[in-house]
Amino acid sequence: MEKEIVLSVKRLSKKIGKKTIVQNINFDITKGEVFGLIGPNGAGKTTIIRAIVSLIHRSSGTVMINGKSVADDFKTTIADVGGIIENPEFYMYLSGMENLKQFARMSRKPVSPERINEVVAQVKLTNAINNKVKTYSLGMRQRLGLAQALIHQPSLLVLDEPTNGLDPQGMAEFREIIRSISSQGTAVLISSHLLAEIQQITDRFAIIEKGRLTHIEDMQQVNGGSTPTYLFKVADVALAEGVLRQLNYPFSLDDAAYIQVNTAEDQIPAIIQEFVAHDVAIFEVSAKKVSLEERFFQLTEGGNV
Missing domain, CATH: 3.30.70.120 (Alpha-Beta Plaits)
Structure with missing residues:
Protein backbone atom coordinates (compact mmCIF):
# COMPACT_ATOMS: atom_id res chain seq x y z
CA MET A 1 0.00 0.00 0.00
CA GLU A 2 1.42 3.35 -1.06
CA LYS A 3 1.83 5.97 1.63
CA GLU A 4 -0.14 9.18 1.38
CA ILE A 5 1.92 12.06 -0.05
CA VAL A 6 1.62 15.18 2.10
CA LEU A 7 4.17 17.44 0.35
CA SER A 8 5.16 17.22 -3.30
CA VAL A 9 7.79 19.57 -4.72
CA LYS A 10 8.29 19.50 -8.49
CA ARG A 11 10.88 21.40 -10.55
CA LEU A 12 11.20 24.16 -7.95
CA SER A 13 13.63 26.94 -8.93
CA LYS A 14 14.45 30.37 -7.58
CA LYS A 15 16.32 33.07 -9.44
CA ILE A 16 17.33 36.52 -8.30
CA GLY A 17 18.14 38.60 -11.33
CA LYS A 18 20.34 36.42 -13.52
CA LYS A 19 21.58 34.31 -10.62
CA THR A 20 19.97 30.92 -9.99
CA ILE A 21 19.79 30.25 -6.25
CA VAL A 22 18.11 26.83 -6.38
CA GLN A 23 17.34 24.84 -9.51
CA ASN A 24 14.95 22.00 -10.41
CA ILE A 25 14.26 20.67 -6.90
CA ASN A 26 12.07 17.53 -6.78
CA PHE A 27 11.00 15.47 -3.76
CA ASP A 28 7.94 14.11 -1.96
CA ILE A 29 7.26 13.60 1.76
CA THR A 30 4.72 11.06 2.96
CA LYS A 31 2.46 10.98 5.99
CA GLY A 32 4.43 10.37 9.19
CA GLU A 33 7.81 10.67 7.46
CA VAL A 34 10.70 12.80 8.70
CA PHE A 35 12.62 14.08 5.66
CA GLY A 36 15.90 15.97 5.97
CA LEU A 37 17.57 18.54 3.74
CA ILE A 38 21.32 18.54 4.34
CA GLY A 39 24.18 20.55 2.94
CA PRO A 40 26.62 23.27 3.95
CA ASN A 41 25.52 26.77 4.87
CA GLY A 42 24.66 28.64 1.68
CA ALA A 43 23.73 25.50 -0.27
CA GLY A 44 20.12 26.65 -0.69
CA LYS A 45 18.27 24.74 2.04
CA THR A 46 16.58 27.78 3.56
CA THR A 47 15.70 29.15 0.13
CA ILE A 48 13.94 25.88 -0.69
CA ILE A 49 11.99 25.92 2.56
CA ARG A 50 11.00 29.57 2.23
CA ALA A 51 9.87 28.96 -1.36
CA ILE A 52 7.79 25.96 -0.31
CA VAL A 53 5.78 27.99 2.22
CA SER A 54 5.67 31.06 -0.07
CA LEU A 55 7.75 33.33 2.14
CA ILE A 56 9.58 34.08 -1.10
CA HIS A 57 8.32 33.94 -4.67
CA ARG A 58 9.05 30.75 -6.64
CA SER A 59 10.54 31.50 -10.05
CA SER A 60 9.15 28.20 -11.38
CA GLY A 61 7.88 24.83 -10.21
CA THR A 62 4.94 23.58 -8.20
CA VAL A 63 4.34 22.84 -4.52
CA MET A 64 1.44 20.57 -3.60
CA ILE A 65 0.21 20.03 -0.04
CA ASN A 66 -2.27 17.19 0.41
CA GLY A 67 -2.82 17.15 -3.34
CA LYS A 68 -3.62 20.87 -3.63
CA SER A 69 -1.45 23.50 -5.27
CA VAL A 70 -0.11 26.18 -2.93
CA ALA A 71 -0.17 28.65 -5.83
CA ASP A 72 -3.84 27.94 -6.62
CA ASP A 73 -5.22 27.72 -3.06
CA PHE A 74 -2.78 29.36 -0.68
CA LYS A 75 -5.11 29.81 2.29
CA THR A 76 -6.33 26.21 2.35
CA THR A 77 -2.93 24.60 1.80
CA ILE A 78 -0.94 26.80 4.16
CA ALA A 79 -3.50 26.17 6.92
CA ASP A 80 -2.19 22.59 6.91
CA VAL A 81 1.39 23.73 7.57
CA GLY A 82 3.15 24.53 10.82
CA GLY A 83 6.72 25.67 10.99
CA ILE A 84 9.74 27.28 12.56
CA ILE A 85 11.48 28.95 9.63
CA GLU A 86 13.58 31.31 11.68
CA ASN A 87 13.94 31.71 15.44
CA PRO A 88 10.43 31.62 16.96
CA GLU A 89 9.29 35.03 18.19
CA PHE A 90 7.18 35.49 21.32
CA TYR A 91 5.78 38.14 23.60
CA MET A 92 8.50 37.83 26.22
CA TYR A 93 6.48 39.56 28.97
CA LEU A 94 3.62 37.05 28.61
CA SER A 95 3.55 33.47 29.81
CA GLY A 96 3.96 30.55 27.46
CA MET A 97 0.24 29.79 27.77
CA GLU A 98 -0.73 33.39 27.02
CA ASN A 99 1.45 33.29 23.92
CA LEU A 100 -0.18 30.09 22.71
CA LYS A 101 -3.67 31.45 23.32
CA GLN A 102 -2.77 34.51 21.26
CA PHE A 103 -1.51 32.34 18.40
CA ALA A 104 -4.65 30.19 18.68
CA ARG A 105 -6.81 33.28 18.18
CA MET A 106 -4.92 34.02 14.96
CA SER A 107 -5.26 30.45 13.61
CA ARG A 108 -7.42 29.81 10.55
CA LYS A 109 -8.56 26.63 12.25
CA PRO A 110 -10.45 26.59 15.57
CA VAL A 111 -8.17 25.65 18.47
CA SER A 112 -9.75 24.43 21.70
CA PRO A 113 -8.25 24.85 25.19
CA GLU A 114 -7.98 21.05 25.31
CA ARG A 115 -5.87 21.09 22.14
CA ILE A 116 -3.52 23.68 23.62
CA ASN A 117 -3.05 21.59 26.78
CA GLU A 118 -2.45 18.49 24.66
CA VAL A 119 0.31 20.19 22.68
CA VAL A 120 1.88 21.69 25.81
CA ALA A 121 2.18 18.18 27.24
CA GLN A 122 3.54 16.86 23.95
CA VAL A 123 6.41 19.37 23.97
CA LYS A 124 7.07 18.77 27.69
CA LEU A 125 6.29 22.29 28.92
CA THR A 126 3.43 21.54 31.33
CA ASN A 127 5.37 22.60 34.43
CA ALA A 128 6.61 25.89 32.90
CA ILE A 129 3.79 26.94 30.60
CA ASN A 130 2.44 29.58 33.01
CA ASN A 131 5.86 31.18 33.52
CA LYS A 132 6.86 34.25 31.51
CA VAL A 133 8.74 33.42 28.33
CA LYS A 134 11.59 35.74 29.29
CA THR A 135 12.51 33.16 31.97
CA TYR A 136 12.71 30.30 29.44
CA SER A 137 15.94 28.70 28.31
CA LEU A 138 16.70 28.47 24.58
CA GLY A 139 15.55 24.85 24.54
CA MET A 140 12.26 25.75 26.23
CA ARG A 141 11.64 28.55 23.72
CA GLN A 142 12.28 26.11 20.86
CA ARG A 143 9.75 23.71 22.36
CA LEU A 144 7.26 26.54 22.78
CA GLY A 145 7.86 27.34 19.11
CA LEU A 146 7.01 23.73 18.30
CA ALA A 147 3.82 24.01 20.34
CA GLN A 148 2.92 27.17 18.44
CA ALA A 149 3.50 25.36 15.13
CA LEU A 150 1.40 22.37 16.19
CA ILE A 151 -1.67 23.85 17.89
CA HIS A 152 -3.73 23.85 14.68
CA GLN A 153 -2.88 20.16 13.97
CA PRO A 154 -0.95 20.64 10.70
CA SER A 155 -0.32 17.70 8.40
CA LEU A 156 3.12 19.16 7.53
CA LEU A 157 5.69 20.54 9.97
CA VAL A 158 8.56 22.56 8.44
CA LEU A 159 11.69 23.23 10.50
CA ASP A 160 14.74 25.19 9.37
CA GLU A 161 17.88 24.53 11.47
CA PRO A 162 15.75 23.93 14.59
CA THR A 163 18.53 22.67 16.87
CA ASN A 164 20.97 25.54 16.34
CA GLY A 165 22.33 26.64 19.69
CA LEU A 166 20.80 23.80 21.69
CA ASP A 167 22.88 21.84 24.17
CA PRO A 168 23.02 18.00 23.95
CA GLN A 169 20.08 17.60 26.35
CA GLY A 170 18.02 20.10 24.37
CA MET A 171 18.82 18.26 21.13
CA ALA A 172 17.83 14.92 22.64
CA GLU A 173 14.53 16.35 23.89
CA PHE A 174 13.85 17.87 20.49
CA ARG A 175 14.51 14.55 18.70
CA GLU A 176 12.14 12.72 21.02
CA ILE A 177 9.37 15.23 20.39
CA ILE A 178 9.80 15.13 16.60
CA ARG A 179 9.62 11.34 16.63
CA SER A 180 6.44 11.52 18.71
CA ILE A 181 4.92 14.03 16.27
CA SER A 182 5.76 11.92 13.20
CA SER A 183 4.43 8.74 14.84
CA GLN A 184 1.03 10.45 14.99
CA GLY A 185 1.06 10.96 11.22
CA THR A 186 2.50 14.45 10.80
CA ALA A 187 5.00 14.76 7.93
CA VAL A 188 8.15 16.65 8.93
CA LEU A 189 10.59 18.54 6.68
CA ILE A 190 13.75 19.51 8.54
CA SER A 191 16.88 21.24 7.27
CA SER A 192 20.22 21.20 9.03
CA HIS A 193 23.96 21.21 8.49
CA LEU A 194 24.35 19.10 11.67
CA LEU A 195 24.67 15.67 10.05
CA ALA A 196 24.77 13.67 13.28
CA GLU A 197 21.41 15.15 14.27
CA ILE A 198 19.85 14.43 10.88
CA GLN A 199 21.06 10.82 11.06
CA GLN A 200 19.29 10.28 14.37
CA ILE A 201 15.98 11.88 13.44
CA THR A 202 15.14 11.38 9.74
CA ASP A 203 13.75 8.54 7.65
CA ARG A 204 15.17 9.90 4.37
CA PHE A 205 17.48 12.74 3.44
CA ALA A 206 18.30 14.83 0.40
CA ILE A 207 21.68 16.46 -0.26
CA ILE A 208 21.63 20.03 -1.54
CA GLU A 209 24.78 21.14 -3.36
CA LYS A 210 25.09 24.64 -4.77
CA GLY A 211 21.33 24.97 -5.19
CA ARG A 212 20.78 21.52 -6.70
CA LEU A 213 19.34 18.38 -5.15
CA THR A 214 21.94 15.73 -5.99
CA HIS A 215 20.94 12.67 -3.94
CA ILE A 216 17.96 11.28 -2.03
CA GLU A 217 18.64 8.28 0.19
CA ASP A 218 16.86 6.18 2.79
CA MET A 219 18.49 6.57 6.21
CA GLN A 220 18.12 2.83 6.76
CA GLN A 221 20.76 2.31 4.07
CA VAL A 222 23.19 4.54 5.95
CA ASN A 223 22.39 2.73 9.20
CA GLY A 224 23.13 -0.72 7.78
CA GLY A 225 20.34 -1.56 5.36
CA SER A 226 18.01 -4.52 5.68
CA THR A 227 20.88 -6.85 6.66
CA PRO A 228 23.06 -5.03 9.19
Missing part, protein backbone atom coordinates in the same frame (compact mmCIF):
# COMPACT_ATOMS: atom_id res chain seq x y z
CA THR A 229 26.76 -5.63 9.79
CA TYR A 230 28.20 -6.64 13.15
CA LEU A 231 31.81 -6.53 14.32
CA PHE A 232 33.21 -9.28 16.54
CA LYS A 233 36.50 -8.61 18.31
CA VAL A 234 37.97 -12.02 19.12
CA ALA A 235 41.19 -13.46 20.50
CA ASP A 236 41.67 -16.04 17.74
CA VAL A 237 40.53 -14.79 14.36
CA ALA A 238 41.40 -18.01 12.49
CA LEU A 239 39.39 -20.13 14.93
CA ALA A 240 36.41 -17.76 14.65
CA GLU A 241 36.61 -17.93 10.87
CA GLY A 242 36.38 -21.71 10.98
CA VAL A 243 33.24 -21.54 13.16
CA LEU A 244 31.57 -19.07 10.81
CA ARG A 245 32.38 -21.24 7.78
CA GLN A 246 30.71 -24.22 9.46
CA LEU A 247 27.61 -22.07 10.12
CA ASN A 248 27.64 -20.67 6.55
CA TYR A 249 27.66 -17.06 7.74
CA PRO A 250 29.13 -14.51 5.28
CA PHE A 251 32.04 -12.72 6.91
CA SER A 252 35.12 -10.65 6.19
CA LEU A 253 38.05 -9.23 8.13
CA ASP A 254 37.61 -5.63 9.21
CA ASP A 255 41.15 -5.48 10.59
CA ALA A 256 43.53 -7.82 12.38
CA ALA A 257 41.29 -8.26 15.45
CA TYR A 258 37.75 -7.79 14.09
CA ILE A 259 35.53 -10.10 12.04
CA GLN A 260 32.71 -8.45 10.13
CA VAL A 261 29.49 -10.52 9.83
CA ASN A 262 26.41 -9.62 7.80
CA THR A 263 23.42 -11.08 9.60
CA ALA A 264 20.14 -10.26 11.31
CA GLU A 265 20.26 -9.07 14.90
CA ASP A 266 18.37 -12.12 16.19
CA GLN A 267 21.21 -14.37 14.95
CA ILE A 268 23.85 -12.73 17.18
CA PRO A 269 23.12 -14.88 20.29
CA ALA A 270 23.49 -18.08 18.25
CA ILE A 271 26.86 -16.94 16.85
CA ILE A 272 28.08 -16.05 20.33
CA GLN A 273 26.98 -19.46 21.66
CA GLU A 274 28.89 -21.21 18.86
CA PHE A 275 31.99 -19.13 19.51
CA VAL A 276 31.85 -19.98 23.22
CA ALA A 277 31.28 -23.68 22.45
CA HIS A 278 34.41 -23.66 20.26
CA ASP A 279 36.53 -21.72 22.80
CA VAL A 280 36.59 -18.48 20.79
CA ALA A 281 37.17 -15.69 23.29
CA ILE A 282 34.99 -12.64 22.49
CA PHE A 283 36.02 -9.19 23.68
CA GLU A 284 33.40 -7.08 21.91
CA VAL A 285 30.30 -7.25 19.69
CA SER A 286 29.00 -4.08 18.06
CA ALA A 287 26.81 -2.99 15.17
CA LYS A 288 28.78 -1.32 12.40
CA LYS A 289 27.23 1.90 11.15
CA VAL A 290 28.43 4.35 8.56
CA SER A 291 27.99 7.88 9.85
CA LEU A 292 25.94 10.25 7.76
CA GLU A 293 29.05 12.42 7.57
CA GLU A 294 30.96 9.55 5.93
CA ARG A 295 28.07 8.88 3.54
CA PHE A 296 27.84 12.59 2.75
CA PHE A 297 31.51 12.67 1.78
CA GLN A 298 31.07 9.53 -0.34
CA LEU A 299 28.13 11.03 -2.24
CA THR A 300 29.71 14.45 -2.69
CA GLU A 301 33.16 13.26 -3.74
CA GLY A 302 34.90 14.31 -0.56
CA GLY A 303 32.44 16.98 0.52
CA ASN A 304 33.69 19.59 -1.93
CA VAL A 305 30.39 21.39 -2.31
Whole structure:
Protein backbone atom coordinates (compact mmCIF):
# COMPACT_ATOMS: atom_id res chain seq x y z
CA MET A 1 0.00 0.00 0.00
CA GLU A 2 1.42 3.35 -1.06
CA LYS A 3 1.83 5.97 1.63
CA GLU A 4 -0.14 9.18 1.38
CA ILE A 5 1.92 12.06 -0.05
CA VAL A 6 1.62 15.18 2.10
CA LEU A 7 4.17 17.44 0.35
CA SER A 8 5.16 17.22 -3.30
CA VAL A 9 7.79 19.57 -4.72
CA LYS A 10 8.29 19.50 -8.49
CA ARG A 11 10.88 21.40 -10.55
CA LEU A 12 11.20 24.16 -7.95
CA SER A 13 13.63 26.94 -8.93
CA LYS A 14 14.45 30.37 -7.58
CA LYS A 15 16.32 33.07 -9.44
CA ILE A 16 17.33 36.52 -8.30
CA GLY A 17 18.14 38.60 -11.33
CA LYS A 18 20.34 36.42 -13.52
CA LYS A 19 21.58 34.31 -10.62
CA THR A 20 19.97 30.92 -9.99
CA ILE A 21 19.79 30.25 -6.25
CA VAL A 22 18.11 26.83 -6.38
CA GLN A 23 17.34 24.84 -9.51
CA ASN A 24 14.95 22.00 -10.41
CA ILE A 25 14.26 20.67 -6.90
CA ASN A 26 12.07 17.53 -6.78
CA PHE A 27 11.00 15.47 -3.76
CA ASP A 28 7.94 14.11 -1.96
CA ILE A 29 7.26 13.60 1.76
CA THR A 30 4.72 11.06 2.96
CA LYS A 31 2.46 10.98 5.99
CA GLY A 32 4.43 10.37 9.19
CA GLU A 33 7.81 10.67 7.46
CA VAL A 34 10.70 12.80 8.70
CA PHE A 35 12.62 14.08 5.66
CA GLY A 36 15.90 15.97 5.97
CA LEU A 37 17.57 18.54 3.74
CA ILE A 38 21.32 18.54 4.34
CA GLY A 39 24.18 20.55 2.94
CA PRO A 40 26.62 23.27 3.95
CA ASN A 41 25.52 26.77 4.87
CA GLY A 42 24.66 28.64 1.68
CA ALA A 43 23.73 25.50 -0.27
CA GLY A 44 20.12 26.65 -0.69
CA LYS A 45 18.27 24.74 2.04
CA THR A 46 16.58 27.78 3.56
CA THR A 47 15.70 29.15 0.13
CA ILE A 48 13.94 25.88 -0.69
CA ILE A 49 11.99 25.92 2.56
CA ARG A 50 11.00 29.57 2.23
CA ALA A 51 9.87 28.96 -1.36
CA ILE A 52 7.79 25.96 -0.31
CA VAL A 53 5.78 27.99 2.22
CA SER A 54 5.67 31.06 -0.07
CA LEU A 55 7.75 33.33 2.14
CA ILE A 56 9.58 34.08 -1.10
CA HIS A 57 8.32 33.94 -4.67
CA ARG A 58 9.05 30.75 -6.64
CA SER A 59 10.54 31.50 -10.05
CA SER A 60 9.15 28.20 -11.38
CA GLY A 61 7.88 24.83 -10.21
CA THR A 62 4.94 23.58 -8.20
CA VAL A 63 4.34 22.84 -4.52
CA MET A 64 1.44 20.57 -3.60
CA ILE A 65 0.21 20.03 -0.04
CA ASN A 66 -2.27 17.19 0.41
CA GLY A 67 -2.82 17.15 -3.34
CA LYS A 68 -3.62 20.87 -3.63
CA SER A 69 -1.45 23.50 -5.27
CA VAL A 70 -0.11 26.18 -2.93
CA ALA A 71 -0.17 28.65 -5.83
CA ASP A 72 -3.84 27.94 -6.62
CA ASP A 73 -5.22 27.72 -3.06
CA PHE A 74 -2.78 29.36 -0.68
CA LYS A 75 -5.11 29.81 2.29
CA THR A 76 -6.33 26.21 2.35
CA THR A 77 -2.93 24.60 1.80
CA ILE A 78 -0.94 26.80 4.16
CA ALA A 79 -3.50 26.17 6.92
CA ASP A 80 -2.19 22.59 6.91
CA VAL A 81 1.39 23.73 7.57
CA GLY A 82 3.15 24.53 10.82
CA GLY A 83 6.72 25.67 10.99
CA ILE A 84 9.74 27.28 12.56
CA ILE A 85 11.48 28.95 9.63
CA GLU A 86 13.58 31.31 11.68
CA ASN A 87 13.94 31.71 15.44
CA PRO A 88 10.43 31.62 16.96
CA GLU A 89 9.29 35.03 18.19
CA PHE A 90 7.18 35.49 21.32
CA TYR A 91 5.78 38.14 23.60
CA MET A 92 8.50 37.83 26.22
CA TYR A 93 6.48 39.56 28.97
CA LEU A 94 3.62 37.05 28.61
CA SER A 95 3.55 33.47 29.81
CA GLY A 96 3.96 30.55 27.46
CA MET A 97 0.24 29.79 27.77
CA GLU A 98 -0.73 33.39 27.02
CA ASN A 99 1.45 33.29 23.92
CA LEU A 100 -0.18 30.09 22.71
CA LYS A 101 -3.67 31.45 23.32
CA GLN A 102 -2.77 34.51 21.26
CA PHE A 103 -1.51 32.34 18.40
CA ALA A 104 -4.65 30.19 18.68
CA ARG A 105 -6.81 33.28 18.18
CA MET A 106 -4.92 34.02 14.96
CA SER A 107 -5.26 30.45 13.61
CA ARG A 108 -7.42 29.81 10.55
CA LYS A 109 -8.56 26.63 12.25
CA PRO A 110 -10.45 26.59 15.57
CA VAL A 111 -8.17 25.65 18.47
CA SER A 112 -9.75 24.43 21.70
CA PRO A 113 -8.25 24.85 25.19
CA GLU A 114 -7.98 21.05 25.31
CA ARG A 115 -5.87 21.09 22.14
CA ILE A 116 -3.52 23.68 23.62
CA ASN A 117 -3.05 21.59 26.78
CA GLU A 118 -2.45 18.49 24.66
CA VAL A 119 0.31 20.19 22.68
CA VAL A 120 1.88 21.69 25.81
CA ALA A 121 2.18 18.18 27.24
CA GLN A 122 3.54 16.86 23.95
CA VAL A 123 6.41 19.37 23.97
CA LYS A 124 7.07 18.77 27.69
CA LEU A 125 6.29 22.29 28.92
CA THR A 126 3.43 21.54 31.33
CA ASN A 127 5.37 22.60 34.43
CA ALA A 128 6.61 25.89 32.90
CA ILE A 129 3.79 26.94 30.60
CA ASN A 130 2.44 29.58 33.01
CA ASN A 131 5.86 31.18 33.52
CA LYS A 132 6.86 34.25 31.51
CA VAL A 133 8.74 33.42 28.33
CA LYS A 134 11.59 35.74 29.29
CA THR A 135 12.51 33.16 31.97
CA TYR A 136 12.71 30.30 29.44
CA SER A 137 15.94 28.70 28.31
CA LEU A 138 16.70 28.47 24.58
CA GLY A 139 15.55 24.85 24.54
CA MET A 140 12.26 25.75 26.23
CA ARG A 141 11.64 28.55 23.72
CA GLN A 142 12.28 26.11 20.86
CA ARG A 143 9.75 23.71 22.36
CA LEU A 144 7.26 26.54 22.78
CA GLY A 145 7.86 27.34 19.11
CA LEU A 146 7.01 23.73 18.30
CA ALA A 147 3.82 24.01 20.34
CA GLN A 148 2.92 27.17 18.44
CA ALA A 149 3.50 25.36 15.13
CA LEU A 150 1.40 22.37 16.19
CA ILE A 151 -1.67 23.85 17.89
CA HIS A 152 -3.73 23.85 14.68
CA GLN A 153 -2.88 20.16 13.97
CA PRO A 154 -0.95 20.64 10.70
CA SER A 155 -0.32 17.70 8.40
CA LEU A 156 3.12 19.16 7.53
CA LEU A 157 5.69 20.54 9.97
CA VAL A 158 8.56 22.56 8.44
CA LEU A 159 11.69 23.23 10.50
CA ASP A 160 14.74 25.19 9.37
CA GLU A 161 17.88 24.53 11.47
CA PRO A 162 15.75 23.93 14.59
CA THR A 163 18.53 22.67 16.87
CA ASN A 164 20.97 25.54 16.34
CA GLY A 165 22.33 26.64 19.69
CA LEU A 166 20.80 23.80 21.69
CA ASP A 167 22.88 21.84 24.17
CA PRO A 168 23.02 18.00 23.95
CA GLN A 169 20.08 17.60 26.35
CA GLY A 170 18.02 20.10 24.37
CA MET A 171 18.82 18.26 21.13
CA ALA A 172 17.83 14.92 22.64
CA GLU A 173 14.53 16.35 23.89
CA PHE A 174 13.85 17.87 20.49
CA ARG A 175 14.51 14.55 18.70
CA GLU A 176 12.14 12.72 21.02
CA ILE A 177 9.37 15.23 20.39
CA ILE A 178 9.80 15.13 16.60
CA ARG A 179 9.62 11.34 16.63
CA SER A 180 6.44 11.52 18.71
CA ILE A 181 4.92 14.03 16.27
CA SER A 182 5.76 11.92 13.20
CA SER A 183 4.43 8.74 14.84
CA GLN A 184 1.03 10.45 14.99
CA GLY A 185 1.06 10.96 11.22
CA THR A 186 2.50 14.45 10.80
CA ALA A 187 5.00 14.76 7.93
CA VAL A 188 8.15 16.65 8.93
CA LEU A 189 10.59 18.54 6.68
CA ILE A 190 13.75 19.51 8.54
CA SER A 191 16.88 21.24 7.27
CA SER A 192 20.22 21.20 9.03
CA HIS A 193 23.96 21.21 8.49
CA LEU A 194 24.35 19.10 11.67
CA LEU A 195 24.67 15.67 10.05
CA ALA A 196 24.77 13.67 13.28
CA GLU A 197 21.41 15.15 14.27
CA ILE A 198 19.85 14.43 10.88
CA GLN A 199 21.06 10.82 11.06
CA GLN A 200 19.29 10.28 14.37
CA ILE A 201 15.98 11.88 13.44
CA THR A 202 15.14 11.38 9.74
CA ASP A 203 13.75 8.54 7.65
CA ARG A 204 15.17 9.90 4.37
CA PHE A 205 17.48 12.74 3.44
CA ALA A 206 18.30 14.83 0.40
CA ILE A 207 21.68 16.46 -0.26
CA ILE A 208 21.63 20.03 -1.54
CA GLU A 209 24.78 21.14 -3.36
CA LYS A 210 25.09 24.64 -4.77
CA GLY A 211 21.33 24.97 -5.19
CA ARG A 212 20.78 21.52 -6.70
CA LEU A 213 19.34 18.38 -5.15
CA THR A 214 21.94 15.73 -5.99
CA HIS A 215 20.94 12.67 -3.94
CA ILE A 216 17.96 11.28 -2.03
CA GLU A 217 18.64 8.28 0.19
CA ASP A 218 16.86 6.18 2.79
CA MET A 219 18.49 6.57 6.21
CA GLN A 220 18.12 2.83 6.76
CA GLN A 221 20.76 2.31 4.07
CA VAL A 222 23.19 4.54 5.95
CA ASN A 223 22.39 2.73 9.20
CA GLY A 224 23.13 -0.72 7.78
CA GLY A 225 20.34 -1.56 5.36
CA SER A 226 18.01 -4.52 5.68
CA THR A 227 20.88 -6.85 6.66
CA PRO A 228 23.06 -5.03 9.19
CA THR A 229 26.76 -5.63 9.79
CA TYR A 230 28.20 -6.64 13.15
CA LEU A 231 31.81 -6.53 14.32
CA PHE A 232 33.21 -9.28 16.54
CA LYS A 233 36.50 -8.61 18.31
CA VAL A 234 37.97 -12.02 19.12
CA ALA A 235 41.19 -13.46 20.50
CA ASP A 236 41.67 -16.04 17.74
CA VAL A 237 40.53 -14.79 14.36
CA ALA A 238 41.40 -18.01 12.49
CA LEU A 239 39.39 -20.13 14.93
CA ALA A 240 36.41 -17.76 14.65
CA GLU A 241 36.61 -17.93 10.87
CA GLY A 242 36.38 -21.71 10.98
CA VAL A 243 33.24 -21.54 13.16
CA LEU A 244 31.57 -19.07 10.81
CA ARG A 245 32.38 -21.24 7.78
CA GLN A 246 30.71 -24.22 9.46
CA LEU A 247 27.61 -22.07 10.12
CA ASN A 248 27.64 -20.67 6.55
CA TYR A 249 27.66 -17.06 7.74
CA PRO A 250 29.13 -14.51 5.28
CA PHE A 251 32.04 -12.72 6.91
CA SER A 252 35.12 -10.65 6.19
CA LEU A 253 38.05 -9.23 8.13
CA ASP A 254 37.61 -5.63 9.21
CA ASP A 255 41.15 -5.48 10.59
CA ALA A 256 43.53 -7.82 12.38
CA ALA A 257 41.29 -8.26 15.45
CA TYR A 258 37.75 -7.79 14.09
CA ILE A 259 35.53 -10.10 12.04
CA GLN A 260 32.71 -8.45 10.13
CA VAL A 261 29.49 -10.52 9.83
CA ASN A 262 26.41 -9.62 7.80
CA THR A 263 23.42 -11.08 9.60
CA ALA A 264 20.14 -10.26 11.31
CA GLU A 265 20.26 -9.07 14.90
CA ASP A 266 18.37 -12.12 16.19
CA GLN A 267 21.21 -14.37 14.95
CA ILE A 268 23.85 -12.73 17.18
CA PRO A 269 23.12 -14.88 20.29
CA ALA A 270 23.49 -18.08 18.25
CA ILE A 271 26.86 -16.94 16.85
CA ILE A 272 28.08 -16.05 20.33
CA GLN A 273 26.98 -19.46 21.66
CA GLU A 274 28.89 -21.21 18.86
CA PHE A 275 31.99 -19.13 19.51
CA VAL A 276 31.85 -19.98 23.22
CA ALA A 277 31.28 -23.68 22.45
CA HIS A 278 34.41 -23.66 20.26
CA ASP A 279 36.53 -21.72 22.80
CA VAL A 280 36.59 -18.48 20.79
CA ALA A 281 37.17 -15.69 23.29
CA ILE A 282 34.99 -12.64 22.49
CA PHE A 283 36.02 -9.19 23.68
CA GLU A 284 33.40 -7.08 21.91
CA VAL A 285 30.30 -7.25 19.69
CA SER A 286 29.00 -4.08 18.06
CA ALA A 287 26.81 -2.99 15.17
CA LYS A 288 28.78 -1.32 12.40
CA LYS A 289 27.23 1.90 11.15
CA VAL A 290 28.43 4.35 8.56
CA SER A 291 27.99 7.88 9.85
CA LEU A 292 25.94 10.25 7.76
CA GLU A 293 29.05 12.42 7.57
CA GLU A 294 30.96 9.55 5.93
CA ARG A 295 28.07 8.88 3.54
CA PHE A 296 27.84 12.59 2.75
CA PHE A 297 31.51 12.67 1.78
CA GLN A 298 31.07 9.53 -0.34
CA LEU A 299 28.13 11.03 -2.24
CA THR A 300 29.71 14.45 -2.69
CA GLU A 301 33.16 13.26 -3.74
CA GLY A 302 34.90 14.31 -0.56
CA GLY A 303 32.44 16.98 0.52
CA ASN A 304 33.69 19.59 -1.93
CA VAL A 305 30.39 21.39 -2.31
